[in-house]
Amino acid sequence: MNGIVNCKLIMILLVASLSTGAFAQDGIIFPKGEKSAPDHHVGTVWLNELSKPDSTFTYSIAMATFAPNSRLHWHTHPGGQILLFTDGVGYYQEKGKPRQTVRKGEIIKCQPGVEHWHGSTPTSGVTYIATTPTQKGRTIWFKRVTDAEYAGKN
Template sequence: MKKVLLITCALFTGLITRVAAQTSPIFPKGEIATVNNHTGTVWLTELNKADSTIDINVANATFAPGAKLDWHIHPAGQILMITEGTGYYQEKDKPIQVVHKGDVIKCAPGVAHWHGAAPNSSFTYIAVSTNSAKNKTVWLQRVTEAEYNSAH
């Protein structure tokens, strides 16, 4: 009976360890962003800084529920790979898209857009930007409450 109990405890401990590993973030949250281009709390971690060998910036961004970036443009485009939560993505003059873990968003070059967390969910993505010399983000106006609330 002791052997059965020990084996059961070992299996249960292994299961808990695997579940915990599956729910922990892939990358650290990073530091709270202090720039004035968003509303709510946003954490940012730079994963790769473009250089002369590989001209790709990669960052991990995490948004508290309801946090969102201002309208902005990436002159050379950007790809967002959603890794956690539920968020919103909207291009100028188009309806909001609700996005979830596993979705990939292609932010077209030169197109004004915004993205952020849904009201009741945190939201995390990995952002990939190429052509760093030509792809400095152009920040525009704040997302209004009416724009944000048009998703529900």
């Protein structure tokens, strides 16, 4: 229970800092991070691991930035995941459901064990901060999202 309270507190602080203008001079709160190897995605993705899990805080907090026309492969999170969209326009889709468009300021709760994918649109990049509990395991990766799935024609 204490980990859930701590996670909620961190999320509240992140949202408060974004909404109160606690930004660096150039308007960016965190740098993009490192370009991710294309093992589990299509296109260009940068990842900045903001906080790694440890023995007290059993979740990770990371920021992902997607160039236009980029997306993750289908995957699940055994402990679920919360995505806080901070910039741009993107997509989120759960297996067997229609693709959703997500925008800056929206939050997606990826339920534990539910197969899904997320990424940018063909014309807009997207950035989100992800909080992922790790005590039940890390991300499980599946097949690449097809062009038809990405286009919303599944």
